[in-house]
Amino acid sequence: MQQSRKKTLSIIAVFLGVFFCLWLAQTSIQAEETDSVQEVTSTVETSVQSTETDTVQEETSTTETSSQTEETDPVQEEAGTVEEDGTLVIDENNTDKSKTATDLDENKETEVTLEIPSGEMYRADVVLVMDKSAGSDIDNIEAQSKALLDSFMAKVETGNYSIKLGVVVFDGLAHDAYSLSQGLGDVVTGLVDVNADTYDSLLEAILYNFNVFNSYFVGGSNTETAVRLANRMLAADTQTPDQNKNLTLLSDLESYIYSGPITINGQTYEMVPVSKTDGQTTQAVLALDSSYDSWADLLSDWQSGAIQSRDDFNTNCFVRWGTFGYSWRHFWNNIYPGGMPAELAGITESDFQDLMDTEWAIIQTAGDNYVNGNDISLLMTYEALKESYERGYKIMVFSTSHDGTDGEDYNWNQYLKNKPMDFLEQIQNDFNAHIYGRTSTDSDIDNWGTTIGESFDDINYNIEYLFEEAELTDYIGDDFDLVETAGTCPFTLKIGSQTLTPISLGSDVWAFGSLIEKDGEQTYQYVLTYDRSEEMFVLQINVPVKVSDPLRLSYRLLLTADETGDYPTNKLASLKYTTEWNESFREYFEVPYVHYEKEVPQEEETTPSNDESESQPAEKAVQTAAVSQQKSGVQTSVNGFTAFWMIIALAAFGGIVCMKKER
Numbered sequence: 193m194q195q196s197r198k199k200t201l202s203i204i205a206v207f208l209g210v211f212f213c214l215w216l217a218q219t220s221i222q223a224e225e226t227d228s229v230q231e232v233t234s235t236v237e238t239s240v241q242s243t244e245t246d247t248v249q250e251e252t253s254t255t256e257t258s259s260q261t262e263e264t265d266p267v268q269e270e271a272g273t274v275e276e277d278g279t280l281v282i283d284e285n286n287t288d289k290s291k292t293a294t295d296l297d298e299n300k301e302t303e304v305t306l307e308i309p310s311g312e313m314y315r316a317d318v319v320l321v322m323d324k325s326a327g328s329d330i331d332n333i334e335a336q337s338k339a340l341l342d343s344f345m346a347k348v349e350t351g352n353y354s355i356k357l358g359v360v361v362f363d364g365l366a367h368d369a370y371s372l373s374q375g376l377g378d379v380v381t382g383l384v385d386v387n388a389d390t391y392d393s394l395l396e397a398i399l400y401n402f403n404v405f406n407s408y409f410v411g412g413s414n415t416e417t418a419v420r421l422a423n424r425m426l427a428a429d430t431q432t433p434d435q436n437k438n439l440t441l442l443s444d445l446e447s448y449i450y451s452g453p454i455t456i457n458g459q460t461y462e463m464v465p466v467s468k469t470d471g472q473t474t475q476a477v478l479a480l481d482s483s484y485d486s487w488a489d490l491l492s493d494w495q496s497g498a499i500q501s502r503d504d505f506n507t508n509c510f511v512r513w514g515t516f517g518y519s520w521r522h523f524w525n526n527i528y529p530g531g532m533p534a535e536l537a538g539i540t541e542s543d544f545q546d547l548m549d550t551e552w553a554i555i556q557t558a559g560d561n562y563v564n565g566n567d568i569s570l571l572m573t574y575e576a577l578k579e580s581y582e583r584g585y586k587i588m589v590f591s592t593s594h595d596g597t598d599g600e601d602y603n604w605n606q607y608l609k610n611k612p613m614d615f616l617e618q619i620q621n622d623f624n625a626h627i628y629g630r631t632s633t634d635s636d637i638d639n640w641g642t643t644i645g646e647s648f649d650d651i652n653y654n655i656e657y658l659f660e661e662a663e664l665t666d667y668i669g670d671d672f673d674l675v676e677t678a679g680t681c682p683f684t685l686k687i688g689s690q691t692l693t694p695i696s697l698g699s700d701v702w703a704f705g706s707l708i709e710k711d712g713e714q715t716y717q718y719v720l721t722y723d724r725s726e727e728m729f730v731l732q733i734n735v736p737v738k739v740s741d742p743l744r745l746s747y748r749l750l751l752t753a754d755e756t757g758d759y760p761t762n763k764l765a766s767l768k769y770t771t772e773w774n775e776s777f778r779e780y781f782e783v784p785y786v787h788y789e790k791e792v793p794q795e796e797e798t799t800p801s802n803d804e805s806e807s808q809p810a811e812k813a814v815q816t817a818a819v820s821q822q823k824s825g826v827q828t829s830v831n832g833f834t835a836f837w838m839i840i841a842l843a844a845f846g847g848i849v850c851m852k853k854e855r
Contacts, residue, residue, distance in 0.1 A: 266667050268764050283433075283779070287309070287658060287659075287769070287777075290307050290310035290781070291762075291782060292305050293305075295787075296787070301748050302751070305746045306746075307744045313352070314436075315431060315433070316355050316437075319358040320359050321440065321441045321442065324401055334399055337398045339645065345387075356385055357384055363409065363410050364410035364519070365465050369400040374397075378408055404514070409519070411511060411512055411514055411518075412476060413443070413444075414447060414451070416451065416576050419573055423576065435777075445615065445616070448476060451464065456535075456547065464508075464510065466508035467568075468563075468565045475511065475513065476511050480565060483560060484563065484567060486609070509548060577623055586654055588626045590628045591612070591627070626650055628647035657772065660769075660770050661734055663732055664765070664766075665728065666730075669761050671760075675748035682748070684744075701721050702720050703716035704719075718731060718732065754790060755788075761786060764781075765780065765781040
């Protein structure tokens with residue numbers, strides 16, 4: 193019995209030993225499984241971190257390269273910048289131009305076209321400032337002005353132009369002639385579109401004249417106020433670029449009236465037509481003496497403020513009493529805002545004379561810096577034209593100065609010490625004004641120009657041609673290549689409706705058009721040079737570009753990028769040009785973009801094992817796949833080991849049972 197118990201305990205011990213061994217084996221395998229999973233996880237994470245680091249380093253390197261590239265790329269200068277050669281960079285809309293690109297075709301190609309002008313309506317403004325005083329050559333001015341209006345009509349009828357015309361007429365004051373001729377009163381209508389409907393009324397404005405019975409007649413000559421009114425008209429039109437605006441002054445320059453303050457019976461009135469007098473007559477005097485013998489000294493003291501600093505500088509007289517007081521009554525009743533002030537209503541000619549002898553008497557009769565009416569009028573006209581120039585307007589002056597008035601053998605220019613003629617030379621130098629007619633720095637008046645008609649030809653030229661010569665520069669975008677075919681020019685140049693044949697002048701240099709002489713040398717009308725290293729080209733335009741014959745330059749580009757997005761066809765394109773007035777400007781074209789949509793191949797749909805796997809990032813998916821694969825192998829090994837020992841245990845148990853039965 194005791195032996196039987198011992199055997200039973202031995203069997204139980206064997207069983208316990210077998211299962212203990214199995215437990216140890218499985219525990220060891222699980223530990224190995226954990227170590228393997230951690231090792232795989234560490235490997236995947238290290239790989240991902242390495243990839244991320246490489247990506248960051250690559251992006252940093254790309255950014256640095258991009259930054260370095262940008263430093264060497266051409267840079268668009270801001271408007272107002274003056275280049276070393278004096279070229280002024282101006283707003284991109286001043287010259288009518290465009291740059292366009294077609295949509296990408298199936299070969300990822302686009303056609304780029306630069307056009308000057310862009311085919312839109314060319315806009316121009318003109319103001320004629322016409323002297324209607326007795327000394328001016330009114331008949332000639334009016335005849336030539338009508339011819340100018342006719343030429344504008346011809347341009348407008350082509351459909352290529354929009355031209356606006358203003359007419360300022362002046363005697364002692366400036367008026368909008370269109371308003372006066374149409375019975376609108378002394379108001380400013382401003383610029384009027386030239387067309388068939390307005391032709392007759394504009395012609396009436398050109399032919400409008402003053403006489404003593406006209407309600408707005410003041411008398412005298414006031415160029416300063418007239419130029420300022422023209423500036424107001426031109427500035428009011430914001431559709432036309434300033435460089436397309438023309439101001440033409442037609443006057444004898446025997447101007448001695450200006451707008452200034454006047455004090456009557458202790459009351460000061462501003463912006464009244466005034467001048468200087470000796471107090472002996474009831475009107476301003478053109479022939480009043482001056483302490484200045486030269487225009488240069490006069491202008492110098494004016495610009496330094498020496499003239500304006502005199503206590504008696506603003507001691508002015510009203511322009512004149514005139515015949516039956518017309519000047520006095522016309523101004524205060526019909527022109528002065530609000531009508532004649534009550535304190536002036538009862539003044540008679542004798543009262544006017546008393547005022548001339550007392551508080552209006554000119555006491556600037558001696559000493560330095562004494563100026564007469566003509567001096568001040570010319571100085572203030574100079575300031576008004578300076579404003580025109582600074583705004584970018586084209587200035588033309590036709591001087592109708594003459595040797596005598598009404599047959600008198602008297603040279604006003606000589607009496608005024610040649611200052612009107614010197615004034616013309618000054619504005620030519622300072623404001624790039626074009627001067628026509630009788631102008632001279634000599635004591636005798638010479639014909640130093642042409643006719644009024646030829647001066648108007650300049651206006652037409654300014655409207656018909658955009659510039660004299662130009663240089664078009666274009667840098668191709670980084671994501672594009674120029675499309676080329678061996679043996680042919682990749683650029684197409686059209687002038688108007690004519691396509692010009694390219695002429696090879698060497699490697700990547702082509703000429704278009706005919707041979708011309710420029711600066712004493714033979715060259716072609718258009719020469720294009722392509723720089724492969726910089727991927728840019730320059731088109732030298734050696735002839736004027738006419739509004740009615742646009743210049744169109746075209747070429748094709750291939751998109752090299754392969755990602756969805758919008759791509760600029762060029763880095764920048766600029767037009768540097770010189771006008772007939774020897775002014776140099778640079779403007780920039782707008783940059784066209786093209787859109788590319790990358791085709792994404794359709795992939796077979798797969799069912800994710802669980803919702804979580806669908807939202808895992810790529811690196812997480814890689815990690816999970818690697819770990820799952822490793823765990824699968826470990827689990828298979830464990831299951832096999834357990835089955836092996838279970839078989840052994842069962843075999844041992846069967847053997848014990850059999851032994852017991854034998855006994």
